[in-house]
Amino acid sequence: MKIEVKCSCGEGDCPEWAIVELQGVVEVQPEYQNRLQNLEIGRLCRPSDQEIYNFTVGYHELTGSKVALKKPLLVLKKVKHSESDKSANPKSPGVELDVIGVIRHKVLFKTRPKALISKAQPAVREKASASASAASNQ
Secondary structure (H helix, E strand, O other): OOOEEOOOOOOOOOOEEEEEEEEOOOOOOHHHHHOOOOOOOOEEEEEOOOOOEEEEEEEEEEEEEEEEEEEEEEEEEEEEEOHHHHHHHHOOEEEEEEEEEEEEEEEEEEOEEEEEOOOOOOOHHHHHHHHHHHHHOO
16 A cells, blocks of 8 residues: 655755653653643753753753754654545545654753752741740740
């Protein structure tokens, strides 16, 4: 069976996509199992002009880098033809693949995450030590 692959965005004008590669497992909480479409799991940003990326998930921050793929990948969308299209052109297959993007790079996070735990406020420590010393003087 022959499946036709076509690009409707023009020669070299396909949108650039990227892959995010993480080491480990991202587990979804049970209440979100049925709603994975458009689920936001973190924030990905590039703080400078370098190829260094930060990915923040909850209280964890990962640092990664942009890596070129050996071979580019295509992002395809399956398009089914209706029965009327098949009757007009009987040699055309019932399925066509449309190119909607090209992946040439991946963002690789291969180090352990850094914990983002805020430190106690210094003013709270001063009040605590002042009240402790006042209690010991009495």
